[in-house]
Each structure stands twice: as structure tokens, then as C-alpha cells.
Amino acid sequence: MKTISTALAAAITEGNICSIFTIVAKDGTTRCFTDHDKELIVGGLTYIPSAGVTRFKTKVTNDAEVSSQEMAATILDMPHQEMVDGKWDNAQIESALVAWANPNAGKLVNCKGSVGA
Numbered sequence: 171m172k173t174i175s176t177a178l179a180a181a182i183t184e185g186n187i188c189s190i191f192t193i194v195a196k197d198g199t200t201r202c203f204t205d206h207d208k209e210l211i212v213g214g215l216t217y218i219p220s221a222g223v224t225r226f227k228t229k230v231t232n233d234a235e236v237s238s239q240e241m242a243a244t245i246l247d248m249p250h251q252e253m254v255d256g257k258w259d260n261a262q263i264e265s266a267l268v269a270w271a272n273p274n275a276g277k278l279v280n281c282k283g284s285v286g287a
Contacts, residue, residue: 175276181269188270190277193285194262194278201248212273253287263283 181187188206203220209218266277
């Protein structure tokens with residue numbers, strides 16, 4: 171079970187949350203996006219609004235079936251040449267939920283992984 175702040179739990183209950191998406195390239199370059207309509211600062215990182223950020227789908231099982239996670243995001247604000255050059259191949263990604271009215275309440279990470287090459 172994940173532990174979250176009381177303020178974040180309240181925001182989740184009230185539906186006052188948004189998604190944030192962090193991608194870190196092999197060279198350490200970090201890009202941060204949100205599905206909220208305004209910039210958010212979470213953990214010292216500035217997340218910019220991007221219409222292509224969507225929440226993830228997950229399938230969790232408690233039997234022998236393999237669990238899977240799928241995160242969908244179209245990052246419209248990534249420099250095209252960086253994508254072509256492979257800068258973001260094998261980059262680390264993280265998706266989380268935050269309270270848009272109180273980003274200091276912490277985040278609930280719901281998916282971590284890497285981008286395929």
C-alpha cells in the first residue's frame with residue numbers, strides 16, 4: 171500500500187487532481203508535462219500543460235495472469251530533431267497524480283518505466 175498525504179488523499183476524493191508526466195533522457199535532460207491547464211511546480215520541477223498527456227490504463231491481477239501497464243502520451247512539446255536523433259530512446263518515464271490546487275501535497279506515482287527505442 172502506498173502512503174500519501176492527507177491533503178492529497180482529500181484532493182483525490184474530491185476529484186481535484188491532474189496527471190503529471192516526467193521523462194528523463196539518458197543524458198539527464200528532463201521534460202515535465204501535465205494535463206492541467208496551468209503550469210504546476212511539483213518537487214522543484216515545472217510541469218507545463220500539454221494537450222497530449224493522458225492518464226494511463228492498468229490491468230492488475232492476483233492470479234497467474236501477467237499484469238500490464240500502458241501509458242499513452244503524445245508529447246507535442248518535444249523538439250522534433252531530438253526525437254529523430256534518438257535522444258529520448260530508453261528514457262525513464264514516470265506518471266503520477268497530484269492535487270492541482272496544492273501541488274506541495276505530494277504525488278501518487280502510478281506508473282514508472284522506460285521508453286522503447
